[in-house]
Amino acid sequence: MNTRRVTLNDIARGCGVSRATVSLVLRGSPLPAADTRAKVQTELKKQGYVYNRAAANLRQRRSSSVALVVNDLSNPFFAEFAAGADEALGAAGYVTLLGSTSESPERQQTVLTSLMEHDPAGIILSPAEGSDGEALQQILGTHVPVLVFNREPTRVQWTASHWDYLALANRRGAELATRHLLERGHRRIAFFGGHADSSSCRERRRGYADALAVAGLAIEPGPMIETAPTRLDAAAHSAALFAHAPAPTAAVCYNDAVALGLMLGLATRGLRAGRDFAVTGFDDIPEAAVSTPPLTTLATDPRARGRQAATRILERVRHPGTDAVRGSVPVRLIIRASSEVTIA
Amino acid sequence: MNTRRVTLNDIARGCGVSRATVSLVLRGSPLPAADTRAKVQTELKKQGYVYNRAAANLRQRRSSSVALVVNDLSNPFFAEFAAGADEALGAAGYVTLLGSTSESPERQQTVLTSLMEHDPAGIILSPAEGSDGEALQQILGTHVPVLVFNREPTRVQWTASHWDYLALANRRGAELATRHLLERGHRRIAFFGGHADSSSCRERRRGYADALAVAGLAIEPGPMIETAPTRLDAAAHSAALFAHAPAPTAAVCYNDAVALGLMLGLATRGLRAGRDFAVTGFDDIPEAAVSTPPLTTLATDPRARGRQAATRILERVRHPGTDAVRGSVPVRLIIRASSEVTIA
DNA sequence: TGCTTGACTTGGATCGTTCCAAAAAGTAAT
DNA sequence: ATTACTTTTTGGAACGATCCAAGTCAAGCA
Helix, strand or coil: CCCCCCCHHHHHHHHCCCHHHHHHHHCCCCCCCHHHHHHHHHHHHHHCCCCCHHHHHHHHCCCCEEEEEECCCCCHHHHHHHHHHHHHHHHCCCEEEEEECCCCHHHHHHHHHHHHCCCCCEEEECCCCCCEHHHHHHHHCCCCCEEEECCCCECCCCCCCCCEEEEECHHHHHHHHHHHHHHCCCCCEEEECCCCCCHHHHHHHHHHHHHHHHHCCCCEEEEEECCCCCHHHHHHHHHHHHCCCCCCCEEEECCHHHHHHHHHHHHHCCCCECCCEEEECCECCHHHHCCCCCCEEEECCHHHHHHHHHHHHHHHHHCCCCCCCEEEECCEEECCHHHCCCCC | CCCCCCCHHHHHHHHCCCHHHHHHHHCCCCCCCHHHHHHHHHHHHHHCCCCCHHHHHHHHCCCCEEEEEECCCCCHHHHHHHHHHHHHHHHCCCEEEEEECCCCHHHHHHHHHHHHCCCCCEEEECCCCCCEHHHHHHHHCCCCCEEEECCCCECCCCCCCCCEEEEECHHHHHHHHHHHHHHCCCCCEEEECCCCCCHHHHHHHHHHHHHHHHHCCCCEEEEEECCCCCHHHHHHHHHHHHCCCCCCCEEEECCHHHHHHHHHHHHHCCCCECCCEEEECCECCHHHHCCCCCCEEEECCHHHHHHHHHHHHHHHHHCCCCCCCEEEECCEEECCHHHCCCCC
């Protein structure tokens, strides 16, 4: 527990060659003679040598880590995302520096500052709600590639910055869900839940409005019903849907958690989703498939998104010159029983 | 995007002092004169200096990161755990090196090797199922403090190693749940789900057996019914509970996911948990409170566990000499409707 | 004036690697 | 034995910080 760490010098001394030779062996260079290589390798094993990547990185002026900063790890969507990103980064020989911000922009500043001191090769950032782009740019500087995921900070000079941006096709997805409900004959369709100041929520609501506009219908029940993006808060606010007659017959929910909460809320009013009222979600979290009734939703495959984000930031690390990419990833409508009810 | 990183030397040159002085200012030493300090500080800001912790750590022969290796990040329990650990580590000025192993011992070896090269101050490890203690010891060596969480690897020389161990009070928890069912009058109680080769599962089953033994009752329905610790697999195996008459009237489930799966399985047989059959879970995942019916379970507060693990490993980093600690954290029985049914 | 004191400041060595130019060792032909 | 190679090995200078012993300089005092 207390002996000094074994270094290249120890190995070199141990088998009578120079530090440089050991280094060559270590990195699999073809230069060292076969018997030298063998001698060194047994010595490495014998002394239990552990490579010190920090020292190597210092000399080589490059980094072997990528920072992954998420706004809410306890959200299964982001947990899966993180797992996918870590998987892809690890496969590419990078190590993941984790930071979680709990949706606090202040904590996010602290976390990013600390991570920057570890000189990450790149940063994958899913910003906390209400993040200020200028503050972020201040901290992140212009040396490190950044991939912004899922949400847009306010006041970002996208034209000036070289940040990549990757988001779900929120607008398109909500439009798909709404069209699906329209096809089942619903005419009074509400958009339910989420915070109006979250960009993903605004986009989803826009997609919903798009579909209604094409069908020549009005937004129900007028002003948006805001909730925290959680089951509990959604359940608590579900009564607001029925405040004015005629009540809607279907709701496009901000995400699955909200949809599951709404289904609970419906149950307490004696309504059953899929029979008396149609509900759609967003994300396709694992519970969506096994809830009662199973939830119609939009699959986003967060683990694949994590891998995608990792792949893209590594691409950017390798080619820093190229233009920033703004991408949106397609989502897939998964039709289940919660939207089964049709209106004559 | 391509300019060199700003170093202490640049700052020193920029304001006509020595590197050492800048370093003193940076670390808030009282030595530098007030006006020197001010001069340096404006220069730091002007050039946009970013501290290079790797270089500092190299010189100081210490580390400012802790590795966190979990077996399954997509499991909400571990996601919360990771969030809690990261929170506490961050607050102490450490950065979290994330590794996720997807329950694969091979991947775990790779991940740990890679993390070790980054010289973490300590390691929090929730081992993949089937981890081999000797292989782990081989990689981790004896220099770095390790806290094993939640599961015991096979073949660990606990007496020889200085690893700390932190686990839930699995045995005690399952015993509590079983006693609770006994108090409600149940006499034929099964233990349902989980893998027999997972140590947490074996412990829970032992607690269950303890309670039955005290009551002088037999284990139902004899051999353990094994399932993957997921909803789907549990639902698929639930019929096995009713293979022999008389069937059990209650089940202590390996965890919440299994319990929720079992409730689904019961539903397909026309049985309702809490009315026709009593069910308990383990973990108190967020859904447990809002399922239908709400699930009686054991609260473990994974976020607090994460903080606790972080606190302990940091304690160990500060005092490497002290003896290893084997700790178990208490769990709390949360009684909800799923176990409401009483037997006359 | 010289000498001590205290408040600041500094150059050089160091951490564990990699890079590089050049030395050493081996081989073959003259 | 000398030259002209090729193959292998090597010492020393980086990388960007910290530590430490020693330096400067003005004030204070005899």
